[in-house]
Amino acid sequence: MRSLRFLVQRNIALFLNNKLNIILSFASIPVVVSLYVFFLRDFLTDMVGQSGVSPDYVQQLTDRLMFAGLLIVINTTTCFGIIQICVNDMGTGIRKDFLIAPVTPFLILSGYWLTSMLVSCVFTLLTALGGEIFFTYQYGSTLPLCRQLKVLMIILFSSWINSGILLCFAHKLKSTTTFSTFANLYGTVIGFLAGAYLPYYFYPDWMKSMLLWFPPTQLTSIIRREYISVANIWVDTGNRTGFLDAVYQNFGVDLIHKNRILSVLQQWSILILALAVILLYLWVCSYEKTVGKGNSVQKELS
Structure with missing residues (x-):
């Protein structure tokens, strides 16, 4: 644990010392939000309105649906800064120097993973806080405290798994370009x-x-359930039976597999399985590198 803490502290220090890296990571937030506001909002608002939702709540429902999805995108794009440090370390050979110390290749990858998760989580939570301020000011409604805590946990897990996915793709790259x-x-x-x-x-x-x-x-679907929980009553009022289910299925709140809506438990099972696959893949890749290093040393000695 002490070695992992040192690696995380070192990665965070490198990230904070590179002001341009911080600016670019932060800039991804307004870019993603602006993409929705300027190019997609009117189109999607019309679609939600045509679905039969009361005109009084169309804009709020659209904004809540989309903002929840944007959090998952932001959660991914803010990982890039730390993952780039991982790629740069590989390209310059610094990661090999780490192996002189009593650390394993998997522990080194875990250091990048945990650092990326922390940075991504902070940026995403700040965005979520800004979203709550917007919904309070614009529509006079906020998520209940219990829902906000659930959103916090979803963001934390999302940062963990999105960072892992990026690390699986990028950890073998040797060029920042x-x-x-x-x-x-x-x-x-x-x-x-x-x-x-x-x-x-x-x-x-x-x-x-x-x-x-x-x-x-799956994460987009799960977090959308939390963000539109306050809309369940006023969206469903005055509409036919099953109207709310149809709207949520169409707009990706409920996901269907083999003509059945996936339960939250099933969705979390898929996510935990995906996390296990990521862990196994990174461990195997680390093991292969260790074996490769051992074989190189044996060839040099012979």
Whole structure:
């Protein structure tokens, strides 16, 4: 634990010393929010209005649905700064120098993982706080304290798993230029893959079946349930039976698999399984590197 703490402190110090890295990580927040406000909000507001929701609540429901999804996107894009440090360390050979100390390759990767999780979590929580201020000022409604605590836990877990996904993709890259290209591509498509930018029913069936197992898609659905919990009463009032379920299925709050709505327990089971796969993959990759190093040493001695 002491070695892990040292690695995390070192990574955070590098991140804070690079002012441009901090600025770019923070800049991803207004960029993502602006993408929704200027390009998607009117289109999605019209769609929600056409679904039969009362005109008095269309804008609030749309903003709550979309803001919850944007949190998952922001949670991913703010990981890039720390993951870039990981790639840079690999390219410069610093990660190999760490092995002189009594640390394992997996512990080194865990240091980047934990640091990325902490940084991403802080940025996302600040965004969530700003969102609550907006909803209070604009609509006069806030999430109950118990819901806010659930959002906090979801963000923490989301930071953990999104950082792990990025680390799986990036930990073998040896060039920050290559990582920058990858980050641009991943940051562009993650909002669509997670179902944050467009309603879930927009996608073809074959893509839905694939995205069902993509952790950010499940996280978007779970956090949206919390954000629209205050809307359940006034959206459903005066409408036909099953209206609320239909709206939530169409807009990606409820995910359907084999004609059945996934329960929250099933969704969390998928996420925990994904986290286990990430852990196993990173451990195996670390083990391969250790074996490779051992073989190189034996060749030099012979």
